Amino acid sequence: MGTGTGKTRLLGGRYQLTSPMGRDGVGIMWRAHDSRLRRNVAIKEIQPHFRDHGADLEEARRRALREARSAGRLSHPAVISVHDLLEEGGRLWIVMELLEALTLKETVRHLGHLPVHWAAWIGFQLLSGLRHAHGAGVLHRDINPGNILLTGDRVVLSDFGIAALSGEASASTTVPIGCAPAYTAPERLRGRAATPAADLWSFGACLYFAVEGRSPYPESGSLAVLSTAMSRNPEPPAKAGPLWTVLEGLLRRDPAARVSAGQAARLLSEILRLEGVAVAPPQLPAARFPAGPFTS
Structure with a gap:
């Protein structure tokens, strides 16, 4: 599904694709908007590998389900949050939190x-x-x-x-x-x-x-x-x-x-x-970066 298609209809009746954010070995990451909850999200479009007989849709489906189920059962500030999993237009789409990172x-x-x-x-x-x-x-x-x-x-x-x-x-x-x-x-x-x-x-x-x-x-x-x-x-x-x-x-x-x-x-x-950096006990996540984060 190209950018033009993403602008003319909603994925799952609620997710509006806005722009691609990057590509990795398994698909394209999109910036999108959830019209139902009125929040911006990231959506990974899983693209199947191609074999001799064509696209390996079953492998793409297994991988998408594995990623969504693995991350979806976790709830921690240091783990990406997964919100939804869709199958539409012959592709699988994983909806997750959008991070500016x-x-x-x-x-x-x-x-x-x-x-x-x-x-x-x-x-x-x-x-x-x-x-x-x-x-x-x-x-x-x-x-x-x-x-x-x-x-x-x-x-x-x-x-x-x-x-x-x-x-x-x-x-x-x-x-x-x-x-x-x-x-x-x-x-x-x-x-x-x-x-x-x-x-x-x-x-x-x-x-x-x-x-x-x-x-x-x-x-x-x-x-x-x-x-x-x-x-x-x-x-x-x-x-x-x-x-x-x-x-x-x-x-x-x-x-x-x-x-x-x-x-x-x-x-x-x-x-x-x-080093003079305060952190929470080892079993708990710390609340914030030390002063002067290098990401600023």
């Missing part, structure tokens, strides 16, 4: 790297949402700097398109197409099943990227080359300072040896305390 990837590419206290604060907030997801039985499976959103007062984990609910067949040993290999846990690249520990490795790789300005392993090359690189420990960061303790614990190749989410939260809260 930059991704962590965009922010770091612009600034070079983030100061230790900013990276720690972002990590603390993101980890709070990740712990909430894991507690609800949701594995994200594709945490990377491109789907971490930074607003004026929130850190938000988005794109649950390849998330898996505990016990579902989708929690397979196959690394889904579209994953960011440089942020995928070593055991996942070797074909092992997704686990909370694998999400924590990806989380640690994003923290490393935030404070260093690069991923812990090369971001280019085939999965085979990357898997070989991951047989070695990451190069120790030069800018992480006290964050290295957290990064080293999260980026261990053996998932059984990694620090837990609770341990990582306590370490991050202690770093922030020493």
